[in-house]
Amino acid sequence: MSTTDLTQLAVGDVVAERTLTFTRDSLVRYAGASGDFNPIHYRDDVAASVDLPGVIAHGMLTMGAAVQPVVDWIGDPARVTDYQVKFTRPVVVDPVDGAEVSVTAKVGAVDVDAGTARIDLTVTFDAATVLGKAQAVVTPA
Structure with missing residues (x-):
């Protein structure tokens, strides 16, 4: 669907x-851009020492992507007026295969009077x- 006309949107529309795809290189680049150099995002030994199943993607990287x-x-980042998530599970980034995260965005609600739509995202890994x-x-x- 490519329409952004509220009257053409229905709850459930994808x-x-x-x-x-996140790779270990992605994590290093994000660390440099964000300043978040927590070693759980690039060192297997540190991730294991805090009982993580492996190096994990930054939560904010996952959220932003x-x-x-x-x-x-929607065509313009300024048209996203609110965005919220709950972090429920880490994205473990394999050193060879990386990690694939699937995103599906569906219309959750339409408020024609307010001129807004709520888009619900299903974000999964493994x-x-x-x-x-x-x-x-x-x-x-």
């Missing part, structure tokens, strides 16, 4: 889908939800 399909669909109650509010053109 507006975007994407598979995101997950909303990008909505931004692409068949488990990693961002719970992931919702973006958008104001279509």
Whole structure:
């Protein structure tokens, strides 16, 4: 679906889908950009020492990447007026294969009077939800 006309949106419409791939290189680049150099994001031994199953992606990297399909669909990042998630599980990034995260964005609610739509995101890794109650509010053109 490519329309951003509120009158054409119905609850349950899928507006975007994407598979995101994170690699260890992605994590290093994100660490440099964000300043988050916590070693659980790049050292297996440190991740294991705090009982993690392996090196994990930064939560904010996962959150930011997950909303990008909505931004692409709506056409302007300024039209995303609210975005919230609950972090439910880590994304473990394998040193060889990386990690694939699936994002499906569906219309959760439409408020024609307010000129907004709530987009509910289903964000999964390894068949488990990693961002719970992931919702973006958008104001279509």
